[in-house]
Amino acid sequence: MEKIKRTKVAEALKRTDFGATVNVKGWVRTHRSSKAVDFIALYDGSTINSIQIVIDPTAFDEALLKQITTGSCISVVGELVESQGSGQSVEILGKSIEIYGLCGSDYPMQKKGQTFEYMRQHAHLRLRTNSFGAIMRIRHNMAIAIHQYFHEHGFYYFHTPIITASDAEGAGEMFQVTTKNLYDLKKDEEGHITYNDDFFGKMTSLTVSGQLEGELGATALGQIYTFGPTFRAENSNTPRHLAEFWMIEPEVAFIDLNELMDLEEDFIKHCVRWALEHCKEDLEFLNKMVDKTLIERLEGVVKEDFVRLTYTEGIELLEKAVKEGHKFEFPVAWGMDLASEHERYLVEHHFKKPVIMCDYPKDIKAFYMKINEDGKTVQGTDVLFPQIGEIIGGSVREESYDKLVNEIETRGIPMKDMWWYLDTRKYGSCPHGGFGLGFERLILFVTGMQNIRDVIPFPRTPKSAEF
Amino acid sequence: MEKIKRTKVAEALKRTDFGATVNVKGWVRTHRSSKAVDFIALYDGSTINSIQIVIDPTAFDEALLKQITTGSCISVVGELVESQGSGQSVEILGKSIEIYGLCGSDYPMQKKGQTFEYMRQHAHLRLRTNSFGAIMRIRHNMAIAIHQYFHEHGFYYFHTPIITASDAEGAGEMFQVTTKNLYDLKKDEEGHITYNDDFFGKMTSLTVSGQLEGELGATALGQIYTFGPTFRAENSNTPRHLAEFWMIEPEVAFIDLNELMDLEEDFIKHCVRWALEHCKEDLEFLNKMVDKTLIERLEGVVKEDFVRLTYTEGIELLEKAVKEGHKFEFPVAWGMDLASEHERYLVEHHFKKPVIMCDYPKDIKAFYMKINEDGKTVQGTDVLFPQIGEIIGGSVREESYDKLVNEIETRGIPMKDMWWYLDTRKYGSCPHGGFGLGFERLILFVTGMQNIRDVIPFPRTPKSAEF
Numbered sequence: 001m002e003k004i005k006r007t008k009v010a011e012a013l014k015r016t017d018f019g020a021t022v023n024v025k026g027w028v029r030t031h032r033s034s035k036a037v038d039f040i041a042l043y044d045g046s047t048i049n050s051i052q053i054v055i056d057p058t059a060f061d062e063a064l065l066k067q068i069t070t071g072s073c074i075s076v077v078g079e080l081v082e083s084q085g086s087g088q089s090v091e092i093l094g095k096s097i098e099i100y101g102l103c104g105s106d107y108p109m110q111k112k113g114q115t116f117e118y119m120r121q122h123a124h125l126r127l128r129t130n131s132f133g134a135i136m137r138i139r140h141n142m143a144i145a146i147h148q149y150f151h152e153h154g155f156y157y158f159h160t161p162i163i164t165a166s167d168a169e170g171a172g173e174m175f176q177v178t179t180k181n182l183y184d185l186k187k188d189e190e191g192h193i194t195y196n197d198d199f200f201g202k203m204t205s206l207t208v209s210g211q212l213e214g215e216l217g218a219t220a221l222g223q224i225y226t227f228g229p230t231f232r233a234e235n236s237n238t239p240r241h242l243a244e245f246w247m248i249e250p251e252v253a254f255i256d257l258n259e260l261m262d263l264e265e266d267f268i269k270h271c272v273r274w275a276l277e278h279c280k281e282d283l284e285f286l287n288k289m290v291d292k293t294l295i296e297r298l299e300g301v302v303k304e305d306f307v308r309l310t311y312t313e314g315i316e317l318l319e320k321a322v323k324e325g326h327k328f329e330f331p332v333a334w335g336m337d338l339a340s341e342h343e344r345y346l347v348e349h350h351f352k353k354p355v356i357m358c359d360y361p362k363d364i365k366a367f368y369m370k371i372n373e374d375g376k377t378v379q380g381t382d383v384l385f386p387q388i389g390e391i392i393g394g395s396v397r398e399e400s401y402d403k404l405v406n407e408i409e410t411r412g413i414p415m416k417d418m419w420w421y422l423d424t425r426k427y428g429s430c431p432h433g434g435f436g437l438g439f440e441r442l443i444l445f446v447t448g449m450q451n452i453r454d455v456i457p458f459p460r461t462p463k464s465a466e467f
Numbered sequence: 468m469e470k471i472k473r474t475k476v477a478e479a480l481k482r483t484d485f486g487a488t489v490n491v492k493g494w495v496r497t498h499r500s501s502k503a504v505d506f507i508a509l510y511d512g513s514t515i516n517s518i519q520i521v522i523d524p525t526a527f528d529e530a531l532l533k534q535i536t537t538g539s540c541i542s543v544v545g546e547l548v549e550s551q552g553s554g555q556s557v558e559i560l561g562k563s564i565e566i567y568g569l570c571g572s573d574y575p576m577q578k579k580g581q582t583f584e585y586m587r588q589h590a591h592l593r594l595r596t597n598s599f600g601a602i603m604r605i606r607h608n609m610a611i612a613i614h615q616y617f618h619e620h621g622f623y624y625f626h627t628p629i630i631t632a633s634d635a636e637g638a639g640e641m642f643q644v645t646t647k648n649l650y651d652l653k654k655d656e657e658g659h660i661t662y663n664d665d666f667f668g669k670m671t672s673l674t675v676s677g678q679l680e681g682e683l684g685a686t687a688l689g690q691i692y693t694f695g696p697t698f699r700a701e702n703s704n705t706p707r708h709l710a711e712f713w714m715i716e717p718e719v720a721f722i723d724l725n726e727l728m729d730l731e732e733d734f735i736k737h738c739v740r741w742a743l744e745h746c747k748e749d750l751e752f753l754n755k756m757v758d759k760t761l762i763e764r765l766e767g768v769v770k771e772d773f774v775r776l777t778y779t780e781g782i783e784l785l786e787k788a789v790k791e792g793h794k795f796e797f798p799v800a801w802g803m804d805l806a807s808e809h810e811r812y813l814v815e816h817h818f819k820k821p822v823i824m825c826d827y828p829k830d831i832k833a834f835y836m837k838i839n840e841d842g843k844t845v846q847g848t849d850v851l852f853p854q855i856g857e858i859i860g861g862s863v864r865e866e867s868y869d870k871l872v873n874e875i876e877t878r879g880i881p882m883k884d885m886w887w888y889l890d891t892r893k894y895g896s897c898p899h900g901g902f903g904l905g906f907e908r909l910i911l912f913v914t915g916m917q918n919i920r921d922v923i924p925f926p927r928t929p930k931s932a933e934f
Contacts (some may be wrong), residue, residue: 006721008621008689025721026689027895044720045689046621073895075721101866101896109894124887125894127687136688140623147614154475154513156607161925162629162696163642163711165932175630175666177642177673179700182652182660193649199642199700199710200932206630206644213925213934220594221603222475222493222512229629229695233646233666243666244630253511254473254492254542399568420591420934427576427592428494428540429568458628458680465632465667467680467887 004077010046013090018082022092024051025075027128028103031068033057038065040094042076048134048281052091053078060097070110071103071128116454123458124467131289134282135447135455138275142442143227145274146248149267150225155250158217158224160210165202166417173233174205175243206231210249211436212368212421215397218251218432219424225250227439235462239451242440244460251434257379257396260433261356264383264392265306268354268437272301275446291448297386298446304353311338311360311377317350318342337364343389355384367407369395370433381435388445394435401425471544477513480557485549489559491518492542494595495570498535500524505532507561509543515601515748519558520545527564537577538570538595583921590925591934598756601749602914602922605742609909610694612741613715616734617692622717625684625691627677632669633884640700641672642710673698677716678903679835679888682864685718685899686891692717694906702929706918709907711927718901724846724863727900728823731850731859732773735821735904739768742913758915764853765913771820778805778827778844784817785809804831810856822851834874836862837900848902855912861902868892 004023007015012024026044038055053076057065068074078092108122109129119126126132147157163177179199180186186194195203210226217224230247252263275283276298287294309317318332330339338357347355358381359372369378383392398404404425408415415422443455453459458467471490474482479491493511505522520543524532535541545559575589576596586593593599614624630644646666653661662670677693684691697714719730742750743765754761776784785799797806805824814822825848826839836845850859865871871892875882882889910922920926925934 010621025897027897045623045687071895073897100898101892101894103895104893107894124683124890125687127684133688136623136625136684140618140625143624144614144618147611151607151611154477156512156603157610158603158607159696159713159924161711161927161932161934163698163927163932166934173646175644175646176649177644179640179642180649182643182647182649185649199702199929200927201930202932204932216591216934217594217603217924220512220592221600229626231630235666244628246626423591425568426571427568427574428538428570430492430494430540431567457626457684460628460630460667462666463668465628465630465669465671467628467633467683 006075008046009042009044009049009051012051012080012092013047013049013088015080015090018080020080021077021095022080023075023077024053024092025100026073028068028070028072028074029130030070033065040068040074040076042074043133045133048130048137048285049088052083052085052088053094054081054091055094055097059095064097064099067099067102068097069103069105069107071107073100073103074098075100116451120453120459127457130285132454134279134285135443135449136457137282138279138286138447139443139455141275141278142271142439142446145271145278146225146227146439148274149270150223150250153223155223155225155252156217156221158210158214158221158226159228160207160213160217160226160249162207162229163200163204164207165200165204166212174208175231175233177204177206208232209247209436211251211434212418214249214251214434215421215424215432218253218434219428219430222254223250223252237462239453240441242452242456242459242461245452245456246439248437248439249434251432253430253432255396255433256431257358257381257433260394260396260435261308261358261381264356264381264394264435265354268383268392268442269302271442272298272446276302286448294448297448301354301385306354306356306383307351308356308358311357314338314342314346314355314357317346321345321350335361335363340389343384344386347384347389348386354386357382357384365395367411367413368397368404370398371403371407379433383435385445388441391441391445392435392437394433396431396433399425399429399431401429473542475513476509476511476516476518479518479547479559480514480516480555482547482557485547487547488544488562489547490542490544491520491559492567493540495535495537495539495541496597497537500532507535507541507543509541510600512600515597515604515752516555519550519552519555520561521548521558522561522564531564531566534566534569535564536570536572536574538574540567540570541565542567583918587920587926594924597752599921601746601752602910602916603924604749605746605753605914606910606922608742608745609738609906609913612738612745613692613694615741616737617690617717620690622690622692622719623684623688625677625681625688625693626695627674627680627684627693627716629674629696630667630671631674632667632671633679640702641675642698642700644671644673675699676714676903678718678901679885681716681718681901682888682891682899685720685901686895686897689721690717690719704929706920707908709919709923709926709928712919712923713906715904715906716901718899720897720899722863722900723898724825724848724900727861727863727902728775728825728848731823731848731861731902732821735850735859735909736769738909739765739913743769753915761915764915768821768852773821773823773850774818775823775825778824781805781809781813781822781824784813788812788817802828802830807856810851811853814851814856815853821853824849824851832862834878834880835864835871837865838870838874846900850902852912855908858908858912859902859904861900863898863900866892866896866898868896 029041040053041050043050075098078094226249360380379396496508507520508517510517542565545561693716827847846863
């Protein structure tokens with residue numbers, strides 16, 4: 001075969017130097033044969049679009065052509081021509097074909113229109129479909145958007161530990177990490193398992209949040225963000241929960257509540273805007289195949305000023321709705337945690353735009369949130385989105401050593417390993433705050449997908465750790 | 468205090484609108500007092516440099532000024548003036564000071580010139596020192612350089628799973644991940660612990676490499692890279708080993724050995740060039756304080772064409788060296804794995820520049836490497852660096868289903884859970900390859916630091932999982 005530099009499909013589709021000899025490599029999406037002409041749709045992952053290879057079957061060995069079925073991997077050299085049909089404006093008149101790998105009729109991704117449930121069982125191959133190609137390219141772009149945003153705003157990417165000996169966050173059930181021989185567990189005289197022979201010399205788990213270590217970073221480097229895997233050993237078999245997910249947690253010194261809400265809004269708009277600008281074709285595909293209101297919803301988020309209101313104001317609106325006959329499953333009263341139905345009522349029915357809520361009752365929020373002067377509420381701030389509900393949860397942190405210790409003691413939080421966290425308030429304490437964003441929640445919103453297992457390559461859920 | 472928008476120290480030091488009223492917030496590096504004038508060096512993490520605050524002590528409460536010791540957190544409003552002394556060109560005549568958090572004399576980071584060993588024991592506060600500020604800013608920049616490189620070259624960031632049920636890579640000892648109640652371990656009739664009651668319904672561990680899943684990504688999306696935490700439960704207490712480290716693993720479809728070596732060289736030069744361009748002040752600090760040949764070494768890597776040679780050629784050079792009287796601790800012979808001393812001889816003594824070695828003996832490399840026509844060597848390729856030794860390990864992957872299965876069987880690798888990996892060769896197999904880079908190895912090289920525990924915020928090593 002002629003030696004020509006390979007052109008990626010995305011680039012080939014943009015070329016206009018018709019008549020040029022080009023080489024494309026990729027996988028066969030479809031192969032339609034007739035006596036007069038063969039059409040091979042070839043993709044290589046660089047774009048959701050395939051390029052059409054037009055083949056004169058009389059110029060090729062019939063047996064060779066017949067082998068090239070859906071899923072096969074080939075290299076094609078041919079002439080770049082203006083497309084005769086509709087669809088793409090470019091196609092390739094195939095002159096020679098090299099077969100890299102054939103694909104038998106037992107190929108699980110052969111048929112079109114398989115269910116997402118079916119594809120989940122073949123997660124190692126679903127990446128080759130149009131839908132998952134689009135989702136993965138969008139996922140990539142969202143990660144890049146995030147790094148780009150923080151880098152340009154002077155934040156430092158900060159790697160908080162995955163294996164941790166602390167369980168103070170109390171954000172959920174934890175996975176234990178061990179190298180102990182489970183067939184020969186050492187115990188002390190009282191029958192407690194001892195950990196001095198474990199790898200780290202103590203009991204360790206997978207992190208549920210990098211925030212506390214992130215605060216160490218922010219109170220030294222000014223502004224940091226984490227972006228790493230996070231774990232919850234909750235037995236929640238729902239379309240919204242993963243045992244292993246990726247989380248982004250920026251933390252900023254010298255920020256107040258209003259500035260924090262500004263940051264949240266600006267950041268999330270940046271991400272959605274990035275998707276609209278950089279993932280146009282993939283979004284159009286998903287808008288057509290998955291959710292016909294997707295692009296409209298994304299554009300809405302970018303255009304609208306988010307509503308800002310306090311929890312107390314939110315409760316008043318919900319109580320008014322109840323009075324006017326709106327039915328909620330869960331009751332509405334000051335002091336309760338908002339349910340998803342309440343959040344979605346405010347976002348989707350009342351305001352019809354994203355909402356940033358703040359100043360929540362102290363008792364329903366975490367110990368580290370800054371207590372307001374009323375003594376009852378804390379400077380927590382959640383961003384509520386259509387379809388998704390809470391997409392961001394953040395707060396200004398309590399910077400007073402005494403107030404923080406009091407809160408820890410009142411709540412009975414085990415703080416024996418937390419001296420290092422308190423040291424941030426002991427030595428040069430500073431006002432600071434930050435938020436957490438579940439990466440897959442963002443991807444759900446941006447792709448319009450309904451099940452969180454479909455926006456991560458290989459989901460980890462109860463009883464499932466395949467691939 | 469007047470309400471003025473805060474200026475970060477990095478920005479303030481660049482301003483030339485002398486006479487302007489500015490507000491800076493940060494931590495006190497030093498506070499020197501005299502009768503006539505006080506000097507406070509204030510840093511906020513935005514740069515390694517502090518800004519000098521000049522205080523007329525007669526205009527302030529003496530008791531207040533006295534409290535402002537090293538480590539204290541303050542906000543200063545004052546007038547931006549041209550510096551009278553040497554050093555920075557800008558300083559601030561302090562008009563008012565707000566104290567956010569004082570810092571007692573028991574502050575562990577108080578003294579200058581503490582050892583790295585001491586600072587490791589206070590890893591939660593060492594981030595506030597000049598050295599670790601510099602290292603962390605460089606670490607951030609290297610992560611950004613990596614994402615930027617791959618994004619611009621059409622790779623997709625691909626999140627391979629952290630928790631895995633596969634142990635086929637065999638790259639090292641693994642950490643077990645479990646939610647089992649260790650006090651009530653269920654066993655089968657033969658006395659084997661059963662895992663159907665564990666979270667994932669089977670025994671699971673922390674990943675030692677994302678490569679195998681990365682190949683699933685590359686053979687669907689064309690080009691991917693991973694960048695995530697990786698784990699080795701090896702009891703190695705050395706300055707080069709971490710139990711938890713970050714790894715970058717790009718994987719590319721349709722790449723051959725020469726193109727792979729081009730990619731490795733281009734990629735690593737991009738990273739080092741980025742450091743030289745974006746981390747100038749931090750590198751100058753480390754060049755002065757840690758390693759006086761650092762910048763020279765970095766510039767050398769960017770300028771030089773890397774040497775490329777086969778393993779066999781490398782062995783010949785080493786044998787020649789032995790014949791000429793060079794003493795190695797370990798013997799030299801074709802078929803053996805190169806020791807660090809051999810790699811460094813070639814890089815530092817013989818060629819005096821980075822080396823890319825390829826075509827290693829099959830038996831010392833992993834099962835998935837593409838076998839050359841000689842049947843004895845494989846298309847592995849390592850990049851060897853001065854000081855560091857192997858910084859990148861990569862290979863073209865064996866794309867033949869039959870050859871791969873044969874290699875797996877010959878080596879007795881347990882492949883019961885690996886059907887999904889073999890499916891990439893079964894359905895539309897394609898030539899592909901990739902490499903792995905230990906992120907902390909790169910940071911060691913770029914910072915000139917000697918101990919890998921000093922280039923990650925919170926190192927995990929045998930018997931240590933602090934903070």
